[in-house]
Amino acid sequence: MMIRNYEQKCKAIERAIGALQIEGREIIEKCFFEQKRDKGINELDLRIPKSSYDFHKNQAIDTVTFILKAAAVI
Incomplete structure (x- = not known):
């Protein structure tokens, strides 16, 4: 059960x-x-400006968090 x-x-x-x-x-x-x-x-690695990097990182974290909360994973 735990593995599943x-x-x-x-x-x-x-x-x-x-x-x-x-x-x-x-x-x-x-x-x-x-x-x-x-x-x-x-x-x-990505060679993008810090402001763009911060924007993409924050947006990605928010999106993943939202999806996982909606799926009751976290």
Whole structure:
């Protein structure tokens, strides 16, 4: 039962991340899955200005949080 719940939560997270725009998806993946620091992501990996980076990151986190709350995952 616990493994099934875990699998369902993982699938919900994958779907929520898949619903993001490309920039938001890349930021979330690098921040939370690859554990990279914000400065390295926006300056080295994505090469976008800090203001755009902050906007995309905040929007991505809000979107994923909303989707997971609606799905009763968190």
